[in-house]
Amino acid sequence: MLHRFANPTRFLRIASIAQPWIAWATILLAGTGLYLGLFNSPADYQQGESVRIMYVHVPAAWMAMFCYTSMAIAAGIGLIWKHPLADIAAKATAPVGACFTFLALFTGSLWGKPMWGTWWVWDARLTSMLVLLFLYLGYIALINAFDDPARGTKSSSILVLVGLINVPIIKFSVDWWNTLHQPASVLRMDGPSIDESMLWPLLLMALAFKTYYIWVLLVRIRAEIISNKIRILRLRQVHG
Amino acid sequence: MGSYKDGKVMDQIRDFINMEGYGGYVWPSYLVTAGLMIILLVITRRFLKANMATLEALENTAKEDVE
Amino acid sequence: MNGFMTVLKRDLHLAIRQGIDSMTVVMFFVLIVIIFPFGVGPEPNILARVASGVIWVAALLASTLSLERLFQIDYEDGSLELLSLSSVALEVIVLAKVTAHWLTTGLPLIITAPLLAVLLNMNKEGLLVLILALVVGTPSLSLVGAVGAALILGARRGGVLLALIILPLYLPVLIFGVSAVDAIINGFEAKAQLLILGAFFLAALPLCTWAAATSIKQAIE
């Protein structure tokens, strides 16, 4: 199946057809998710209304992990089978992943403030999310650090694969480190037992974030294919 | 009559926004999430539009050279 | 094996001839540790509590600083190409260069650590484990850093980029290195942490050497 998309111009055609559908799906899903989440789902007996932040925080955290793994898979395919589109997909996923990681951290600390009384607690999951953010920023910095884009893509694909092996190790170390410095007052983050009416908005929002990711990915891949064509046309002008 | 109903409606909206005092946390997280996602989308689309324009221009100059 | 020794001898030769370089790295290490009391305040009990963390973070930063030059000079003067073309496998050459780097930076850090432990009012038992943890931990720093150094070959602003890339990967070594010392200071056993550091080193040895060699090959293309 992969090779059917290998040809960039065919991909451009399919992408431009699919894009409006994906866009409408995202808007629809997000709309219903927000409506259910904000308007007709109960407040949590312990945390009250602040649990509504969960409908944004948890999907963002899921997306942060999802984007890093899909980036690693795309980079792997790009490196092993020299698949040009896979490299571009990895490069296009990074900013989306970084944005979701930052959102997860931001909403996490907003959610934590009423409970813990401080904006930031070195909770195991939040700290791992912070490290993940720097893995993303390192990737984005490396990919733009070379004049020759092919060099940038190759180096950063190797980095994201090295990073992928390290993510579980870092996660383990941070969890272990966190239990060591466990401040007594920390409330379990995922305290509220999710009853059925809360589950729906959560899943809808998660789905909306995924279609949003595909939407941005399609736009970015089309842009990267065109910028490659531009580079080749310019090179041809130079070399004649 | 209207005012009574309006009063009640106004209270509902105020309670809704207030969210038992948590409004100060819930609304910013929603707004920032929506804002950042929209900004990223707009930047990417503008990047695409700019590339399409330069490609257009380059292909025209290439065509002129050929003619 | 002789390829390994030849490259190692040459790199040590180069390091000794340019003695100042490894000196600057050690001075940087000492300087960071000295600056801390000015920031955190001189109370001995606070310093004692943060001592192992400060020394480990300083070791991390010092090794990142010195790693940028690991392949860069050879890359610029063309030796890296000839090294990859020699009959000796590139992985062996990378290992030789990493060993040379460890001998010229890791070892001096370990030698100066006791002096710094005194400065930060760390007690004697803690110092012994600190040295042990540094001996087991710093080789993995050089190995993981070598991958970063190979990745940034030919990149603009390589130094800052190297730190951004490899510091997150250094976290496990930092966490277990510091907790080994803290465990002893608080009277517990530190064997588990040291064993994990050793495991991390044994895993890093083959993986990082292979990853660095692959990155060099694609950097030379």
Add this chain to the structure above:
Amino acid sequence: MNIFSAENLFCVRGGRTVFTGLGFTLKAGEALVLVGPNGSGKSSLLRLMAGLLKPASGILRWGAEEISEDPEGHGGRLHYVGHHDAIKPVLSVSENVSFWASLMNGGSGNGETTLGALNTLGIGHLEKVPGRFLSAGQKRRVNLARILSTPAPLWLLDEPTTALDRESITSLETAIIHHRAGGGMVVISTHSDMQLANHQVIDLAGFAETCPMLEHSL
């Protein structure tokens, strides 16, 4: 009787086709000269032959065996002289040369052949001088002395005569004749008129881009 050959090599650098459908066969004692305008791929072809660069398609063979099968083995039987001279400014000339000699043939780089190589290129007197004092021409001669100090069947020289004076070029030519007489092969890309007897020539301009690039690698 080893033979170095390749068929329909296709080389891509930075998204641009450098050359396509290029092939050659080189037997012991033969020489191959690469000519062509700047940027036509002479250096890329030499780097392909050395194994530094992977061809987009096409195969390079040493005898029957593909060179990509055993890169270290292939590296062991060739000397490559590129644009950079790999001289360490801190090490002396003899230390520079003997390092490569000992790396090349398993640590038995003895001083005699190093001095011998330096003398053939007329820089024997610079033996103890550190690299940083050398001029560009002297650095290039030290680099060439490196390939003289240890035998290797295949020489890949990328514009070896840059920065060399007339006298050093002749000593290089005699070294090449001596190398070919001993059954060695030489591939040179050069602009200056080196005197080489009965050598093959490949003009890289002939193999420039024939198929449009856009479809293949976007």
